[in-house]
Amino acid sequence: MKSHSKQVLFGLYNDEEELMAAISGAKSKHLDIMDVYSPFPIHGMEKVLGLEESRLHIVGFIFGMIGTLTAFLGMTWIFTSDWPTIFGGKPYFSLPAFVPIIFELTVLFSAIAMTVVFYIVCGLGFGVENPILDERITDDKFCLAFQTNGLSGSDVSNIKKFLKESGAAEIHEKEV
Amino acid sequence: MSASVSRIREPLVLGNKSYHQITEDLVGPTEKAPDRLWVIAFIISVALFAYGMFALIWTFYFGIGSWNLNRTIGWGYDITNFVWWIGIGHAGTLISAILLLFRQRWRTGVNRAAEAMTIFAVMCAGLFPATHTGRPWFDFFMFPYPNTRGPLWVNFNSPLLWDLFAISTYFTVSLLFWYTGLVPDFASVRDRAKGIRKKIYAFISMGWTGAAKHWQRHEYLSLVLAGIATPLVLSVHTIVSFDFATSVIPGWHTTIFPPYFVAGAIFSGFAMVQTLMVITRKCFRLEEYITINHIESMNKVILVTGTMVGSAYLIELFIAWYSGYIYEQFAFYNRVLGPYYWSYIGMMGCNLLSPQVFWSKKIRRSVFWTFLMSIFVNIGMWFERFVIIATTLAKDYLPSSWSYYWPSWVEIGIYVGTIGLFFTLYLIFARVAPVVAIAEVKHILKQYGDQYLGPNAKAHHHEHSEKTH
Incomplete structure (x- = not known):
């Protein structure tokens, strides 16, 4: 204000x-x-x-992609280079097993970012007192x-x- | 968006409400001192929760030996209750997200309470894996973070870890969705309140003014969140089912599990919503907002999902026989006729047979039957999880280690405690927040109010609402 x-x-x-x-x-x-x-x-x-028109969906998309990459690159790096471990005889880089967490982090990043950006651009937040x-x-x-x-x-x-x-x-x- | 509504649709808001009357009716309960019924219910809930806490502390002190799990049956009451609560936690986001995308207007009457229920149910569910680790103060080990142990990472190939991510995400997104919807309604409470209440509601309503641009973004946010929450809801119980389906235990290792679990989750979630709604509408006199029409719509969902779950039970039996795999066949023979036959009967009776009464329109629209059936379904879905978990493990590959399991008082105590926690939170919520989404009901009033729709309609749909899309 x-x-x-x-x-x-x-x-x-x-x-x-x-x-x-x-x-x-x-x-x-x-x-x-x-x-x-x-x-x-x-x-x-x-x-x-x-x-x-609101552009919140662009924020959602960008942060969703960041979530996707964080999960995919993070798990790939950890399991192929940082600490390669064999679980149940599967390859180090077992993409199908990564899918659930990649999906969840995509949704999580996107939802949090959109909500936070919504409150910021509207100038709303805990303790804000608008006239x-x-x-x-x-x-x-x-x-x-x-x-x-x-x-x-x-x-x-x-x-x-x-x-x-x-x-x-x-x-x-x-x-x- | 708000195209004209067919005249044969039933109204969703009764009692010829004005906008002001809606505010009065829905903010009203938060402004009065709680009545005696509420106080009694609250005391009982807190007592149950306290008992659960006692049982939990007992567990931590004496260890998991105080539970009746044994070498053969390593998963028992705790996982059963965990899955039961997670299933219940599916209705809220389903109602708010999927029904929003499908433009089902009846969601406005029940979405707020259903979302609250979701959040509380997920909290109750989370309690089980969190404490089952035995050392809950080390629960942060479950998250991947750089550590001094190597760094040693969690197993990203494990369905149990996927579950952790799925449930944490689901809880967070549901909470954001619910709270963002609450902000404008908290502002309605704020603008009527005085003194300290005004200060509190001013703080939690985040300075909401109702400006046009804010509403536009708010609507947009709800829509996009609904879009990404829809696959999320379906993913959560899918991943819970992976906990079982990716194992090599006959009876668990089945590809039908994800759809079957999701249908079961929606089924049990709606049943719990019905249980709560029947009580809430009566206690807060919200019959004009949560109408018989709302109840009937939810009963239809219960009928459909109940029948889906029932078909899944029958398909499982058929496939077990058709597979020609003797261990699979034995697992299902054991489920139906083994030592836990009574829980199989409970499951089939409550989940497959009892919802079939909802083919009758009269029963679908009866509050008494709805309440009764919702309790049946809650019990039936509990039995389902017990059947899948305990029965399957009781008779494994080695007959010498066959066993029987029945929970100890400690396990029952923890379960009862989560029910106490759930109702404690719900009762507090119903006191401090409007249990029906005020702004959303006002938004649909001109299309679904009984003064505009149905046999008592006096006014015509206004030209305006038919033109704009």
């Missing part, structure tokens, strides 16, 4: 359909949306809001927020007017 404070003007809607319509309205009026908050994921919102615009956003309110720092009075009242017209049940201003 940035240290300087933000002036936020936001409208609370009672329904996700109203929120979606309001986002489209704001986009067509070229209003600069700061963020949208909702109690649950709303499908189709990334399109209306113009969010880029909360309204406590009912995690309950049943849908929030459309605008940053008003440096905006002229007429711009602000313009946004207020837009929020009212688009059906916001409540309009608040808050410094975070």
Whole structure:
């Protein structure tokens, strides 16, 4: 979070359909949306809001491959060069027997990396306290927020007017 | 993604809920003081767990000689219980991962509790191999790490080591999946809480705000994790079955083991979910979220997997006869008619025959029958593992060393202790976290709420939800 404070003007809607319509309205009026908050994921919102597709799967793939290589190269090195041992008359390099652990480490590395990266890029983590615009956003309110720092009075009242017209049940201003 | 839903589908959320009412109903139980029933259940669970700890300490003090294992039967109660718990631990990630990929919406009502159950069951399972080493303080020897003993490495060709990797991975991935799903719901609890509770929930909800980008990534993470957790679930019990199948013991050395074990794991996992759900929905009055429709769906899974397991039993018998291999034939003759015939009857009766009652729709939708059958299946699947392990070992190649095995009070104590541990953890979980995934139920409300779907539907599907994909 940035240290300087933000002036936020936001409208609370009672329904996700109203929120979606309001986002489209704001986009067509070229209003600069700061963020949208909702109690649950709303499908189709990334399109209306113009969010880029998440690239978490790339992280998953890269770290999965690192897991694969760690397991494969590790076991190969240990059993063929560091401490070659014969188990049950099988060759030192017995690839089929390595498969289960290669698979497990692929999944393990990929899952941990994706989850950790998810929390890092979202700026979430134990002890993080992000400003909360309204406590009912995690309950049943849908929030459309605008940053008003440096905006002229007429711009602000313009946004207020837009929020009212688009059906916001409540309009608040808050410094975070 | 949320295409229009057929009108003949049954609703998954009853009671004409609003978003706010869902929060009230699902966060509510975490805000009240526990009632007397909960306290009694908790005391009993902790007492059982304490007894298990006593039996464990007894084991460490007097050694494994306090168990009734002998030269012939070296694997007994501990491995049976280990496999039983691991099997139970399969339903949670199956529900959250595979059913997510298959777009089965009924998972939303039960996934949270089932995932919690998975994690607790895997913890109970892990206790057995961890203590069976006899010196659990040296358990880190099981992991490959550079050491001063050579370095001497673990045996990567051993199914027991694969098992260690499979179960550690499964536990970790399930935990990440479960916790990431919980974060938004902890935020819902946080925003209603006051004082110290607010501080605690603020800490564990990781600063969740519900921002659009966060939700998008959250959904994406769940989907990709589900994608990689799906083969993981199937791999875990496959590898557990390798513990047996890669040996040269007649009765264990069979190629049918992996699919048969996986089907059995899903079967027993769903049975345990049913046991817990029937109790949970009653105690927390969640009948409108965990509906008869949910219960029926799970009973269908139990019927299918139970029949698969039953077929595997019959195929095993057929193949034993067809192989013409006398040791294999004797192993199965001994299973059915040997000294442990009673456990074979228990297994066949509970796993193959009893789930067949679920062909009747009336029984599938009966809470009483569901509960009864879930207990039967839990018992039957325990017998299955006992049959595979103890019966097979009791009569090996050398008739002079044939033996019989029955657990000592110490072994029974450890088993009872894991049941205590399991319920202790589940009861704590049900007090501190929403047992139904709040955000996910809200997410499906407009398609599966009874005000939109089914005979009581008042509102039409909104145009919007039918257009967006």
